Amino acid sequence: MTVDITTTMGLTAEVDKVIPLQNKGDILHFSNEVANGNLNWFILGEGSNTVIGNDNESLVIGKMQIKGVELEDLGQEILVKVGAGENWDELVRKMVEGNLSGIEALSGIPGTVGAAPVQNIGAYGAEVARVLEYIEAYDMQAKDFVIIQKEDCDFSYRNSLFKKNPGRYIIILVAIKLLKDKSPKIPDYKDVVEFFTNSHNPYPTLQEIRDVIIKIRQKKLPDPKIIPNCGSFFKNPIVPNGVVEKIKAGYPDMPTYPLEDRQTKIPAGWLLEKAGFKGATENGVGTHEHNALVIVNKGGAEFKDLENFVRKIKTGVLEMFGIKLEEEVNIINS
Numbered sequence: 001m002t003v004d005i006t007t008t009m010g011l012t013a014e015v016d017k018v019i020p021l022q023n024k025g026d027i028l029h030f031s032n033e034v035a036n037g038n039l040n041w042f043i044l045g046e047g048s049n050t051v052i053g054n055d056n057e058s059l060v061i062g063k064m065q066i067k068g069v070e071l072e073d074l075g076q077e078i079l080v081k082v083g084a085g086e087n088w089d090e091l092v093r094k095m096v097e098g099n100l101s102g103i104e105a106l107s108g109i110p111g112t113v114g115a116a117p118v119q120n121i122g123a124y125g126a127e128v129a130r131v132l133e134y135i136e137a138y139d140m141q142a143k144d145f146v147i148i149q150k151e152d153c154d155f156s157y158r159n160s161l162f163k164k165n166p167g168r169y170i171i172i173l174v175a176i177k178l179l180k181d182k183s184p185k186i187p188d189y190k191d192v193v194e195f196f197t198n199s200h201n202p203y204p205t206l207q208e209i210r211d212v213i214i215k216i217r218q219k220k221l222p223d224p225k226i227i228p229n230c231g232s233f234f235k236n237p238i239v240p241n242g243v244v245e246k247i248k249a250g251y252p253d254m255p256t257y258p259l260e261d262r263q264t265k266i267p268a269g270w271l272l273e274k275a276g277f278k279g280a281t282e283n284g285v286g287t288h289e290h291n292a293l294v295i296v297n298k299g300g301a302e303f304k305d306l307e308n309f310v311r312k313i314k315t316g317v318l319e320m321f322g323i324k325l326e327e328e329v330n331i332i333n334s
Helices: 024-036 088-097 115-119 190-198 206-220 241-250 268-274 303-321
Strands: 003-006 012-015 017-021 040-044 050-052 059-064 069-073 077-083 132-139 144-149 169-180 229-232 238-240 263-265 285-288 291-297 330-332
Touching (some): 003 017, 024 040, 024 059, 024 132, 024 169, 077 088, 088 206, 190 206, 238 241, 241 263, 268 303, 285 303, 291 303
Parallel strands (some): 040 059, 050 330
Antiparallel strands (some): 069 077, 077 169, 132 144, 285 291
């Protein structure tokens, strides 16, 4: 007998079983069960960045529910050890209320703490990699619990050791280091800077920064509880400067974000909009009318409809700009 499971995209899939993971004992039980049965498996938090396809009747889901927040005083800094099943934004709220800075720019991001380093979540000039100290995980190859230091996590833009090695690590605890900061810096991001400049508030509190970022996110990203979605569906592509120069010859107004090593980041949402996909809809799946980067389920859609729509977008952008888009969302379809 299979079990139905639904993520925030609003598509329901059948899986073999769902096993709650609330402690290390559950992790060991889960590991033994999938190993003995030679089963496909996936660790799911809140499902806010994952789509599960139809062909997964043999998939075992480990539902991450390990809780707990422990603070260790290091003087001017605080080491925060957090269970992987804690809600990320709830953690941010608590840290801001405790006047601890470092993750306030990551306010409003859905999902669990354990999922944050996998994707190396980032927003408004911040990334979780900047505050992370170490991760405790279960290594499915070594069959043991391990500590992985920040420098060994292989972080890059929306990527990590854990995303590059699917099926190996189960993150159970994330340790981050935050500052006791009474004069936080305004995130170096256009919309945030403009808000505090226009409001004549050059020295906002952590709470004020968090509130503004949540308001900006709410304007740009639809609430998945109201409109099913998984947030930004594609990564912002990073391309050589030569590619940028070619595109700018035809689109001089294209926004760009220069990086090191003659690389530049291009907003994927801009590419989708110029390729005609903003607000487009097909078989119940479409891009959000205010943000082309967000694919939404408008009702009645199936996984195959999402697959076809994503393929159409990637083909359209590739043909128009010569850029191959990569999904930011995890798509599980064995």
